[in-house]
Amino acid sequence: MSKKVPSIAKFKYDGSITRALVVVAHPDDVDFGSAGTVATLTKHGVNVAYCIVTSGDAGGDDSTHTKEERSAIREAEQTAAAKEVGVTNLAFLRWPDGQVEPTLMLRKEITRAIRTQKPDLVITQSPERNWERIYASHPDHLAVGEATLRAVYPDARNPHAFPELVREGFKPHTVDEVWLGGVAPNMVVDITKTFDLKYAALRRHVSQVGSRKGLKKMLRSWSKETARRAGMKKGKLAEGFRVVATN
Numbered sequence: 670m671s672k673k674v675p676s677i678a679k680f681k682y683d684g685s686i687t688r689a690l691v692v693v694a695h696p697d698d699v700d701f702g703s704a705g706t707v708a709t710l711t712k713h714g715v716n717v718a719y720c721i722v723t724s725g726d727a728g729g730d731d732s733t734h735t736k737e738e739r740s741a742i743r744e745a746e747q748t749a750a751a752k753e754v755g756v757t758n759l760a761f762l763r764w765p766d767g768q769v770e771p772t773l774m775l776r777k778e779i780t781r782a783i784r785t786q787k788p789d790l791v792i793t794q795s796p797e798r799n800w801e802r803i804y805a806s807h808p809d810h811l812a813v814g815e816a817t818l819r820a821v822y823p824d825a826r827n828p829h830a831f832p833e834l835v836r837e838g839f840k841p842h843t844v845d846e847v848w849l850g851g852v853a854p855n856m857v858v859d860i861t862k863t864f865d866l867k868y869a870a871l872r873r874h875v876s877q878v879g880s881r882k883g884l885k886k887m888l889r890s891w892s893k894e895t896a897r898r899a900g901m902k903k904g905k906l907a908e909g910f911r912v913v914a915t916n
């Protein structure tokens with residue numbers, strides 16, 4: 670585990686990605702996992718949109734807010750966080766937090782999001798459990814990862830899947846590749862220059878991380894470890910993904 674893995678590729682922007690869609694379960698998931706990558710993409714001029722499946726109404730704070738109030742707060746926090754990394758296009762599907770399953774209805778809603786944004790790249794959570802870190806594999810994360818992969822293939826490209834969407838004007842769209850966060854990366858994105866933006870985005874989730882000390886240190890040490898495992902130079906920071914060709 671402590672050896673470097675030379676087979677991990679380093680992402681280099683070649684202009685082939687112009688539109689990307691991030692699909693995650695909760696407000697703050699994108700910022701913990703891939704906001705440094707999102708900032709890197711938007712700096713290259715990539716149009717990035719977010720599709721957030723729940724509004725985090727069961728999120729871990731001890732406030733006395735109602736579910737509706739908590740959802741509103743967390744949507745506002747995610748919207749502010751997105752702005753830090755150059756994203757202003759957000760859709761909240763408002764599924765109940767903690768109860769997400771990869772159902773046909775969720776596949777349909779993600780299919781609609783894909784056909785709306787028409788991304789070359791979809792970034793989502795791994796449907797595979799991470800046995801090293803229980804928090805990475807919240808059941809909602811596994812469900813969203815699975816539903817998103819099912820939406821990418823076959824639903825979004827298949828005109829006969831959810832024909833009512835076609836009638837509503839959402840034409841079939843084929844996504845070229847998917848990047849899964851969380852498990853067994855085979856590609857890393859150098860986020861050394863966008864790390865501060867990632868941290869700024871994460872700090873916007875005040876209801877979740879407001880009083881947490883050592884957040885930057887923790888984030889930096891994760892990013893350093895990801896870079897080190899990919900054989901990057903000392904001092905480099907990275908986010909890792911499992912790249913899946915889907916075209």
Ligand SMILES: [Zn+2]
Binds near residue numbers: 694698807810
């Ligand atoms: Zn989450």
